[in-house]
Amino acid sequence: MIVTTSLILLGLACIWLAWIDLRDGIIPDWLNLLIAATGVVRIAALAGLASAVAALCEGVVIGAMVWLLRWLYYNWRKVQGLGLGDVKLLAASAVWIGVVGVPIQLLIASVTALAAAGLMQLSKQPVTWLTALPFGPFLAVGLLAVIVLQQQG
Numbered sequence: 001m002i003v004t005t006s007l008i009l010l011g012l013a014c015i016w017l018a019w020i021d022l023r024d025g026i027i028p029d030w031l032n033l034l035i036a037a038t039g040v041v042r043i044a045a046l047a048g049l050a051s052a053v054a055a056l057c058e059g060v061v062i063g064a065m066v067w068l069l070r071w072l073y074y075n076w077r078k079v080q081g082l083g084l085g086d087v088k089l090l091a092a093s094a095v096w097i098g099v100v101g102v103p104i105q106l107l108i109a110s111v112t113a114l115a116a117a118g119l120m121q122l123s124k125q126p127v128t129w130l131t132a133l134p135f136g137p138f139l140a141v142g143l144l145a146v147i148v149l150q151q152q153g
Contacts, residue, residue: 002041002042002045003042003045003046006038006039006041006042006045007042007147009034009038010035010038010039010096010143010144010147011144013031013034013035013038014035014140014141014143014144015140016031017031017035017089017136017137017140018136018137018140018141021085021134021135021136021137022134022137025083025132025134026083026085027083027085027086027088027089027136028085029085029088032085032088032089032091032092033092035089035092035093035095035096035143036056036059036091036092036095039055039059039092039095039096040052040055040056040095042096043055043095055094055095055096055098056095058094058095058098058099059091059092059093059094059095060091061094061099062090062091062093062094062099062102063087063088063090063091063094066082066086066087066090066091067084067087069082070082070084070087082135083135083136085136086135086136086139089136089139089140089143090102090105090106090139093105093139093142093143093146096143096147097143097146097147097150101146101150104142104145104146104149105139105142105143105145105146106139106142107142108138108141108142108145108146109135109138109139109141109142110138112138112141112142113133113135113138116133116138117131117133
């Protein structure tokens with residue numbers, strides 16, 4: 001029951017997150033917290049408290065690594081390449097899919113974002129290196145896809 005409920009909450013949170021990020025260009029902290037918390041509850045129900053704490057620690061490590069990459073990119077290019085909401089979403093995602101799932105999530109998110117940029121270009125919307133495209137919806141798609149892939153294995 002808890003496992004199914006947490007998956008439903010994750011799906012709804014990802015849809016809501018995508019809508020808000022596309023509309024406002026921001027991912028609310030409470031949505032990232034909801035995603036992380038439902039992941040912790042799910043893992044605790046499936047594998048116990050120690051596994052849930054380990055998953056939470058993986059989320060913190062991923063969040064710190066992505067925040068560092070964000071900081072380095074800004075200091076190199078003087079342009080924010082990734083929002084803090086995206087950093088927090090990747091940290092929350094790691095609670096669900098683990099450190100090994102995050103690269104696959106990023107690959108899926110990047111490919112789908114590139115496809116969206118390509119569709120924008122085909123529809124005569126100008127796309128340049130300065131075009132801002134909210135990445136949260138693509139990260140949400142990547143998260144859900146990785147969960148499905150992990151369930152298959």
